[in-house]
Amino acid sequence: MNALIVDDERLARSELRRLLQAHDDVRVVGEAANADEAVERLAELQVDILFLDIKMPGGSGFDLLERLDTIPPLVFTTAYDDFAVRAFEVNAFDYLLKPIRPERLAAALDKARAVPKTARPAPERIFVRAGERCWIVALTDVALFESEGNYARVYFGPNKPLIRSSLNALEARLDASVFFRASRSHIVNLRFVESVESAVDDSYIVRLRGGQTVPVSRRQSQRLRDTLSL
Amino acid sequence: MASMPDSSRAFRVPKPSGLYWICQAAGWTAYLAYLLVVIVVFAGVNNRGDIVSMVVVFAVVPVPLTHALRAWMYTHGWAQLREWRRKVRQVAAAAMLAAGVTMAIALANALIHGRPWIPAANLGWMFLGWDIAFGFWLWIYEAVHARRRRGELELIARDAQLRSLRAQVNPHFLFNSLNSVRSLISEDPQRAASMITGLSDVLRYSLASDRQDTVPLAEEIHVIDEYIGVERVRFEARLQFEHAIEPAALAARVPPMLVQTLVENAVKHGIAELPQGGRVRLEARVREDHVEIVVTNSGRFKPPEDDSGYGLHNARERLRLLYRERASLAVRDDGDTTTATLSLPLEPAT
Numbered sequence: 001m002n003a004l005i006v007d008d009e010r011l012a013r014s015e016l017r018r019l020l021q022a023h024d025d026v027r028v029v030g031e032a033a034n035a036d037e038a039v040e041r042l043a044e045l046q047v048d049i050l051f052l053d054i055k056m057p058g059g060s061g062f063d064l065l066e067r068l069d070t071i072p073p074l075v076f077t078t079a080y081d082d083f084a085v086r087a088f089e090v091n092a093f094d095y096l097l098k099p100i101r102p103e104r105l106a107a108a109l110d111k112a113r114a115v116p117k118t119a120r121p122a123p124e125r126i127f128v129r130a131g132e133r134c135w136i137v138a139l140t141d142v143a144l145f146e147s148e149g150n151y152a153r154v155y156f157g158p159n160k161p162l163i164r165s166s167l168n169a170l171e172a173r174l175d176a177s178v179f180f181r182a183s184r185s186h187i188v189n190l191r192f193v194e195s196v197e198s199a200v201d202d203s204y205i206v207r208l209r210g211g212q213t214v215p216v217s218r219r220q221s222q223r224l225r226d227t228l229s230l
Numbered sequence: 231m232a233s234m235p236d237s238s239r240a241f242r243v244p245k246p247s248g249l250y251w252i253c254q255a256a257g258w259t260a261y262l263a264y265l266l267v268v269i270v271v272f273a274g275v276n277n278r279g280d281i282v283s284m285v286v287v288f289a290v291v292p293v294p295l296t297h298a299l300r301a302w303m304y305t306h307g308w309a310q311l312r313e314w315r316r317k318v319r320q321v322a323a324a325a326m327l328a329a330g331v332t333m334a335i336a337l338a339n340a341l342i343h344g345r346p347w348i349p350a351a352n353l354g355w356m357f358l359g360w361d362i363a364f365g366f367w368l369w370i371y372e373a374v375h376a377r378r379r380r381g382e383l384e385l386i387a388r389d390a391q392l393r394s395l396r397a398q399v400n401p402h403f404l405f406n407s408l409n410s411v412r413s414l415i416s417e418d419p420q421r422a423a424s425m426i427t428g429l430s431d432v433l434r435y436s437l438a439s440d441r442q443d444t445v446p447l448a449e450e451i452h453v454i455d456e457y458i459g460v461e462r463v464r465f466e467a468r469l470q471f472e473h474a475i476e477p478a479a480l481a482a483r484v485p486p487m488l489v490q491t492l493v494e495n496a497v498k499h500g501i502a503e504l505p506q507g508g509r510v511r512l513e514a515r516v517r518e519d520h521v522e523i524v525v526t527n528s529g530r531f532k533p534p535e536d537d538s539g540y541g542l543h544n545a546r547e548r549l550r551l552l553y554r555e556r557a558s559l560a561v562r563d564d565g566d567t568t569t570a571t572l573s574l575p576l577e578p579a580t
Binding site for chain 2: 008009010011012014015018033034036055057058079080097098099100
């Protein structure tokens with residue numbers, strides 16, 4: 001497993017590096033002292049596990065996550081941020097309190113190893129922060145993005161937080177074969193489509209598994225017909 | 231009596247004092263005597279039936295009736311201050327009660343003696359007067375007591391507030407430092423050892439800081455030096471610290487951990503937020519009757535979302551409680567540097 005350590009304190013990084021030496025299958029491929037460096041390292045390295053400090057100068061660990069297109073397997077390292085860690089609704093990650101107990105580190109690594117390595121890449125995950133609450137969401141769980149002014153509402157499970165992103169920016173990041181731009185203000189996950197009803201003007205209304213109904217613009221209805229009939 | 235005033239207490243009917251009974255008896259006896267004089271001497275009434283029935287009515291009716299009225303006033307919150315609407319309604323109710331009593335007595339008299347009885351009107355008005363007088367008395371009594379209770383509460387609150395406002399060691403600092411020590415143990419055991427003594431000094435000072443309202447600045451600066459020593463291990467070359475302290479200022483008394491909080495804020499904003507690090511400078515000088523302590527750091531002051539804004543707020547509250555308006559704390563953002571200026575009177579804190 002390739003590990004990347006992100007922490008602004010050199011001593012903290014070297015301490016974690018030293019603790020990881022006890023695990024033969026873990027190789028520390030890089031270190032970063034701030035979010036900018038971390039973005040660079042993540043772009044150039046194949047990272048299987050990311051150790052991330054939350055409080056850092058020039059952008060917190062959360063700010064870093066918001067800049068990433070997909071979230072690698074993640075372990076937070078934090079001295080005393082339990083409120084920040086508790087902000088997460090879904091335990092999509094592990095976290096270690098500094099100073100780190102070797103047993104806790106071993107357990108976190110076991111958890112990371114247990115993720116089955118298949119030929120298919122793991123589903124992409126995005127970081128969603130809305131006020132005090134945070135989620136790490138697999139894109140396969142997102143049913144719908146809906147624009148609200150300069151914001152977008154993300155529908156997944158029972159949650160629908162607002163994130164500061166335009167639908168155009170989201171559309172550019174998303175896999176076009178799964179996420180369909182239904183109209184100026186909607187992007188739907190085609191895997192969540194339960195039924196398609198026709199409306200006037202040759203346009204469609206899409207009903208999603210979550211219960212939402214999304215009107216499809218006339219121009220996009222044509223494209224939807226082509227996509228679905230394939 | 232330190233508990234908060236609760237509504238159940240105010241709505242209870244207190245046991246009447248001896249003075250209350252004396253006032254009741256004396257007041258109504260005097261009123262009866264006055265009426266007798268007016269009626270017998272000045273109006274020349276000598277109908278014995280009238281006089282006897284008046285004495286009987288005055289012996290039996292007013293005391294139980296006003297006593298019941300008193301209980302009613304208590305249970306209906308007359309002792310509560312700031313209840314204007316309710317009071318207006320109550321006065322109206324009392325006036326109606328007075329009118330009702332007057333009518334009832336007059337009617338009873340008319341039925342028994344075949345004519346209305348004039349002193350009855352007087353008696354009705356007396357009820358109303360009694361009611362208003364007692365209400366006023368209650369009101370004044372409660373106002374005086376509330377003020378005294380408020381005074382006591384303020385003292386207790388000030389003490390508790392001071393205790394809770396004491397800056398404690400920031401847990402983030404503590405655990406990050408412990409993590410650094412753990413790393414140093416294998417990297418540089420000598421430095422690890424001295425870091426532990428430094429950290430111990432800071433912790434001991436912080437834990438003991440609620441024993442005294444103020445300490446000599448020299449003590450505070452010693453702990454700040456230890457604190458900076460610990461932070462230097464964490465931030466390494468990113469943290470530069472210097473101080474310029476006038477010898478005369480060393481004896482000035484300051485609230486413990488207050489200057490330390492300012493320095494810690496400077497490190498948090500000036501250093502921890504800047505990837506390249508920065509500089510923190512501490513100055514202290516005596517100016518006439520006060521000591522001026524200035525903490526400067528590189529980096530902007532942005533009112534933070536986390537607890538350090540709270541730290542500044544706490545520091546101001548402590549100053550207000552200890553010195554009232556004689557101390558001040560100002561934070562100025564000059565773009566690339568932030569300056570916190572603390573001014574404390576040289577005379578002892580109140």
